[in-house]
Amino acid sequence: MSDSLLEEPQNLSRRNWLKMAGLGASAMSAAGFISACAQQSAEAADAIGEPDKDALAILSSNENPFGPSPKAIEAMKGELGNIYRYTYPSLVKLGEQIAAKEDVSPDEVIIANGSTPLLATFSLWAKQNDKTIITSALTYEGVPRVAEAFGVPVSYTPTKPDLGYDLEAIAAQVKPGTCVYLCNPNNPTGKTMDPAELDAFMDEFSAKVPVFVDEAYLDMADDFPAGVMTKYVRMGRPVIVARTFSKIYAMAGQRVGYALLPTDMRNEMMGYGHLSNVNKLGIVAASAALADTAYFEEMRLKTKLGREKLIAMAKDLGRPIAENPQGSFIYMDLGMNNAEFAAKMLEKGVRVVGARWSEKPEWTRICVGLDHEIEKCHAAAKDILTSI
Ligand SMILES: Cc1ncc(COP(=O)(O)O)c(C=O)c1O
Numbered sequence: 001m002s003d004s005l006l007e008e009p010q011n012l013s014r015r016n017w018l019k020m021a022g023l024g025a026s027a028m029s030a031a032g033f034i035s036a037c038a039q040q041s042a043e044a045a046d047a048i049g050e051p052d053k054d055a056l057a058i059l060s061s062n063e064n065p066f067g068p069s070p071k072a073i074e075a076m077k078g079e080l081g082n083i084y085r086y087t088y089p090s091l092v093k094l095g096e097q098i099a100a101k102e103d104v105s106p107d108e109v110i111i112a113n114g115s116t117p118l119l120a121t122f123s124l125w126a127k128q129n130d131k132t133i134i135t136s137a138l139t140y141e142g143v144p145r146v147a148e149a150f151g152v153p154v155s156y157t158p159t160k161p162d163l164g165y166d167l168e169a170i171a172a173q174v175k176p177g178t179c180v181y182l183c184n185p186n187n188p189t190g191k192t193m194d195p196a197e198l199d200a201f202m203d204e205f206s207a208k209v210p211v212f213v214d215e216a217y218l219d220m221a222d223d224f225p226a227g228v229m230t231k232y233v234r235m236g237r238p239v240i241v242a243r244t245f246s247k248i249y250a251m252a253g254q255r256v257g258y259a260l261l262p263t264d265m266r267n268e269m270m271g272y273g274h275l276s277n278v279n280k281l282g283i284v285a286a287s288a289a290l291a292d293t294a295y296f297e298e299m300r301l302k303t304k305l306g307r308e309k310l311i312a313m314a315k316d317l318g319r320p321i322a323e324n325p326q327g328s329f330i331y332m333d334l335g336m337n338n339a340e341f342a343a344k345m346l347e348k349g350v351r352v353v354g355a356r357w358s359e360k361p362e363w364t365r366i367c368v369g370l371d372h373e374i375e376k377c378h379a380a381a382k383d384i385l386t387s388i
Pocket residue numbers: 001002003004061062113114115116117140142183186187214216217243244245246252255256257
């Protein structure tokens with residue numbers, strides 16, 4: 001499930017949020033809720049440029065709080081007058097730009113509304129081709145849950161004791177009629193796979209069965225581009241590498257992502273429809289963002305610093321985390337029920353993930369926010385965790 005799909009309306013100011021919390025979620029009618037959100041949107045529009053330190057700190061969605069490249073914003077503004085036209089040829093141009101950057105051919109690229117539809121299409125592909133999907137427990141739901149909804153069997157291998165993917169356990173299940181979903185770095189743990197181990201796995205098993213590698217956060221990792229699996233696409237293996245503009249490029253709301261995959265798989269997946277329906281503003285923004293390498297490096301640094309602040313927070317709280325996280329979030333052992341913790345945090349104006357991964361009812365995922373948001377989260381968590 002896309003994090004966005006699991007979200008409640010965003011940017012609620014503390015005042016409106018408290019008003020709603022006072023009413024109680026169940027007591028509030030849908031109409032009342034929508035009108036509160038509309039009022040809040042108008043307030044937010046007025047407040048553009050002035051961060052509202054009292055606003056709800058949303059640390060539950062793995063969004064990039066530092067905002068998109070100014071060049072992406074300029075590109076969107078410049079395109080506003082052209083939205084009466086369909087996306088051709090700008091979509092083709094973006095495909096060529098991505099292909100050049102990734103060193104693949106343009107017919108090995110699919111652009112989509114974020115990477116979510118690409119993950120879902122892989123699940124559909126598995127259904128059409130009678131595959132079982134092998135993946136890890138405690139991973140991103142975008143492939144396995146959608147696959148299960150389509151009736152595709154999914155085999156979840158247990159994580160290693162450090163909560164990382166167990167590639168050996170996955171390898172042991174590979175046989176004809178299976179395919180594999182890997183998330184690197186994994187959501188929610190933030191753990192990466194060792195590049196050499198992953199390479200060895202891919203070398204052997206992508207020759208046998210299709211492998212989908214979700215690299216939504218890989219460009220945030222310290223050793224990026226280690227671990228990038230595009231070379232297997234170039235080799236013509238049945239490998240799909242998925243990327244997104246929602247994370248490091250801070251364009252979650254524009255819905256642009258892409259997959260790199262061999263042409264024959266691309267053609268098959270395109271046949272299922274719904275892909276390439278990206279909006280024109282998203283296309284030009286993605287194109288400008290991709291060209292803004294200074295912005296990319298700045299985001300890598302800011303994300304790393306934010307991640308370090310979260311790690312320091314967990315240390316101060318005395319709470320264990322999944323070690324060495326490499327995305328824009330940490331996964332923390334609370335020592336209390338995560339839904340209860342999330343509810344208490346919300347009362348203090350901070351949103352974190354509640355009960356989402358059933359494997360770990362006492363763990364939560366907290367993502368990088370602006371400094372004042374992390375500080376607010378730290379203070380709130382300290383209050384809650386020291387009073388249990
Ligand atoms: C690992 C992973 N893959 C894919 C996605 C889907 O993101 P989007 O559809 O915005 O590209 C997410 C969103 O949180 C994610 O965490």
